[in-house]
Amino acid sequence: MTDTRADYIVVGGGTAGCVLAARLSADPAARVLLLEAGGAERTRAMAVPNAWPEAIGSAADWGSVTTAQAEAGPAILPRGKTLGGSSAINALAHIRGHRAVYDRWPQGWRFADLLPYFQRSERADGRDPALRGTAGPVPVAAVTDPHPAARAFVEALTAAGYQRTDDLSGARQEGIAWADLAIADGQRVSAADAYLRPALGRPNLTVRTGSFVTALRVRHGRCTGVSYVRDGVTRTADAAEVIVCAGAIGSAQLLMLSGIGPGGELRALGVEPAADVPGVGANLQDHPIIVVSYAARAALPASQYNHGEAYAALRSGVPGDYPDLHLFPILLPVAPAGLEPPATGYALVAAVMAPDSRGTVRLASAVPDAAPLIDPAFLTQDRDLDRLEAGLRIVRAAGADPAFGAIRGAEVWPGPDVESSAGLRDYIRRGVGSYYHPAGSCAIGTAVDAQLRVHGIDRLRVADASVMPVIPNAHPNATVLAIAEKAADLIAAG
Numbered sequence: 243m244t245d246t247r248a249d250y251i252v253v254g255g256g257t258a259g260c261v262l263a264a265r266l267s268a269d270p271a272a273r274v275l276l277l278e279a280g281g282a283e284r285t286r287a288m289a290v291p292n293a294w295p296e297a298i299g300s301a302a303d304w305g306s307v308t309t310a311q312a313e314a315g316p317a318i319l320p321r322g323k324t325l326g327g328s329s330a331i332n333a334l335a336h337i338r339g340h341r342a343v344y345d346r347w348p349q350g351w352r353f354a355d356l357l358p359y360f361q362r363s364e365r366a367d368g369r370d371p372a373l374r375g376t377a378g379p380v381p382v383a384a385v386t387d388p389h390p391a392a393r394a395f396v397e398a399l400t401a402a403g404y405q406r407t408d409d410l411s412g413a414r415q416e417g418i419a420w421a422d423l424a425i426a427d428g429q430r431v432s433a434a435d436a437y438l439r440p441a442l443g444r445p446n447l448t449v450r451t452g453s454f455v456t457a458l459r460v461r462h463g464r465c466t467g468v469s470y471v472r473d474g475v476t477r478t479a480d481a482a483e484v485i486v487c488a489g490a491i492g493s494a495q496l497l498m499l500s501g502i503g504p505g506g507e508l509r510a511l512g513v514e515p516a517a518d519v520p521g522v523g524a525n526l527q528d529h530p531i532i533v534v535s536y537a538a539r540a541a542l543p544a545s546q547y548n549h550g551e552a553y554a555a556l557r558s559g560v561p562g563d564y565p566d567l568h569l570f571p572i573l574l575p576v577a578p579a580g581l582e583p584p585a586t587g588y589a590l591v592a593a594v595m596a597p598d599s600r601g602t603v604r605l606a607s608a609v610p611d612a613a614p615l616i617d618p619a620f621l622t623q624d625r626d627l628d629r630l631e632a633g634l635r636i637v638r639a640a641g642a643d644p645a646f647g648a649i650r651g652a653e654v655w656p657g658p659d660v661e662s663s664a665g666l667r668d669y670i671r672r673g674v675g676s677y678y679h680p681a682g683s684c685a686i687g688t689a690v691d692a693q694l695r696v697h698g699i700d701r702l703r704v705a706d707a708s709v710m711p712v713i714p715n716a717h718p719n720a721t722v723l724a725i726a727e728k729a730a731d732l733i734a735a736g
Contacts, residue, residue, distance in 0.1 A: 246448065248275040250733070251468055251481040253455045253496065255280070256327020257719055258706040259487035260433035261363070261726035264440070266733065267447035274446060275479055276438075277453040277470055280323035288330045289429050292545050295574070297331035306491060306613065311530075311620040312671040314579065319528075319616060319676050321489060325451065326434030328489065329719050332678070333548045334423040334430055336364065336382045338411040339714025339721060340555075340564035343596075346712045350692045351728075359727035360720065366411075366422070373412050379436035380723065385420040385551045390649055391542060391588045392551035395571045396420075398643035399554055402636075410555055411720070416565050418554040423547060424719075433723065456610035458484060458500035458702065460516045465702035483701045485733065487726070490680040490708040494523040494603040495614045497684065502699060511608045517698030521688025526601040527713040528618040529568070529677035531593040532630055532670050534637055535577040537584035537651035545573040555595070555715065558632035560625050564715055566596035567633045568677075569640075577655050578673030584654050590641050592633025593677045595715035598623035603683045620674050630670050631663065679718050684708035693732050705729035 250266050252259045255278030263276040280302060287296035297303055302324040307316040322328035338360060341353040357373070364375035366382040374382075385392070399418050400406060407417035424431045441447055455470040459478065467480035486493045497503055501516035503523055508515050545551060549572055555565040570591050577583040601619035606612050621627050640646075641653060652658075656669040683689075684704045688711075690696050694703040705726055707718050714721050 245477050246275050246479040248273040248448070248479065248481045249483070250274045251479055251484045252276045253468060253484065253486045254278065254327065254488035254492060254706070255325045255434065255438065255449065255451070256322055256487060256489055256706070257329040257433040257722045258726035258729070260326060260438040261723060262485055262487060262705060262730055263447060263449070264437040265727070265730035267441055267444050269734070270446055272446060274448070275481065276447070276449045277455055277468065278325055278449070278451045279454040280325065280451060282325050282451045288324070288326070288432065291334055291423065291425055291428070291430055291547050292549060294331060294333055294548065302331055306616060308676065309615055309617040311618070312674050314672055314674045317579070317674070317676045319680065320678055321491060325438060326432030329424070330432040330434060332719060333550055334425060335548065335550070335717040336380065336422045336424045336720045337553065337716040339716045340415045342564040343712055343714045348686050348692055348711065351686060356724050356728065359724040362727050363723040364720070369409055370412050374409070380424050381426040381431055382422045383425050384422050385547050387546060388420065388551050389543065389545045389573045391573055391646070392571050394645040394649065395590065395640060396552050397645035398640035399569070401643060401645065402639060404554060404556060410553065410716070416555050418552065420552055421548065421550060454611070455496060456499070458486070458496065458502070460500060460699060463698065464700040483703070483733065485729070486702070486704045487706045489706050490526065490683045491603055491614060491616055493704050493706055493708045494683040495605065497522045497696065498605050499608065499610055502696060507604065511605055513605070513608050517696070519689055519697045521685060521697070523603040523683055525682040525685045525688065525711070526603055526616070526618055526680060527597060527682040528620070529593045529595055529679045529713070530597065530620040530626065530630060530674050531591050531677050532634055532673055533572070533576060533578050533655070533675070534590045534634065534641060534653065535575070535581070535583055535655040536587045536589065536641060537654050538587040538649050539651045541586050542573070542588065542649065549573040556636065558629040560629050560632070562596055564596065566594060566629055566715065568593040568595050569633060569637050579675060581655050581673070587651065587654070590637035592630060592637050594626050594629045594633070597713070598625050616680070618676065618680065621671065627667060627670060630674070631666050634666055634670065679713065681707040681710040681713045681718055685711040687711055693736065694729055703729065703733065
């Protein structure tokens with residue numbers, strides 16, 4: 243049954259969906275329906291900054307895993323299934339990519355084009371107002387009282403000659419910095435908190451949680467609405483325009499389930515193509531990481547922030563236009579999957595932020611609630627292994643620095659006996675994991691046009707991390723906010 247007619251249906255109440263629902267419904271003449279598969283509850287894990295790991299594997303997480311990567315097996319890939327999406331369960335980092343990343347994007351989406359939308363989304367008090375926002379919905383605060391291991395990490399890298407910067411989203415986007423986090427009054431501020439919840443009283447905005455969209459309804463080359471399941475009942479909703487904001491995994495999956503994607507693959511699964519768009523599900527990118535685990539001399543205090551607190555955007559030595567590594571601490575005793583973490587301790591992590599490897603999102607079946615096949619193709623390009631080895635060497639050198647002398651017990655993984663390039667690369671292949679930053683699976687140019695309109699289908703757009711042609715060398719959430727802000731202007735103008 244068709245139970246709703248709207249001007250705009252927004253599929254997915256994550257970071258981008260919350261922005262678009264709020265911005266589009268600011269026009270009182272526009273009827274907006276937001277459909278979110280998850281719930282509306284704001285749990286402790288979504289509010290208290292250092293509680294965010296509790297959300298992994300919870301009802302607010304889709305619980306995705308990748309296909310087997312290198313020699314490490316499948317990697318977990320948490321994705322938000324709640325109002326706010328991944329902005330409600332991530333590690334709160336609010337950092338832009340280097341301006342040179344966006345200047346590799348198509349015309350209309352380069353750094354100068356996105357800067358007003360970065361600024362519109364944030365309130366970064368005390369930062370350069372020429373580059374940072376002063377009155378946006380998302381408050382941004384830097385770490386001011388760091389954990390002793392985070393402080394030691396910064397001191398060790400500084401002693402090794404790496405430069406400091408006061409703002410990785412400002413004029414100097416290279417070096418070591420205290421993290422910018424989406425926090426206000428000691429609590430997380432998700433996109434739902436910043437954008438959606440203040441708009442919930444609008445009579446022209448309808449938000450339905452527990453609503454799993456199973457298909458886009460396409461007729462004669464035009465998207466006319468969606469089908470979704472709520473309370474066990476299949477329903478439909480009609481709209482003048484549909485905007486898919488289900489994230490780099492969910493958006494590609496939904497388009498393919500609806501017959502929009504690589505035609506031969508869809509037919510093989512029994513899905514009749516509505517539009518043969520090979521770019522849907524291609525170009526998947528993520529940031530691969532490797533963890534070095536340390537036992538501490540004694541129990542360490544809890545992080546007051548996100549268990550990270552500092553990031554170093556550095557260069558591996560592989561040629562490139564911008565820093566291709568993130569180095570950071572994890573202020574918890576962790577180890578690569580399959581290895582036993584120490585009873586008490588911390589980790590130092592290297593991540594490849596400019597990966598050459600490209601993967602895919604593919605359907606496992608035509609059943610809407612079947613998990614898709616997610617393959618970020620970690621380390622399939624040799625230069626990514628080169629980068630990760632370089633980053634691993636830098637964090638191990640930092641971990642051995644006297645700055646950690648008061649807290650360091652021993653390096654547990656990979657262990658002091660692993661020193662050769664062959665040994666380090668073997669450890670990387672067996673321990674590679676995800677930074678939880680999937681992007682690019684419905685890229686501008688190959689799946690959508692510069693207005694974010696899906697190729698071959700009228701009245702249908704995608705606006706989320708999936709449209710990024712090249713993944714930013716940073717946590718993606720700040721960029722998703724800017725994409726959604728720009729999308730709102732494009733849709734309103736259209």
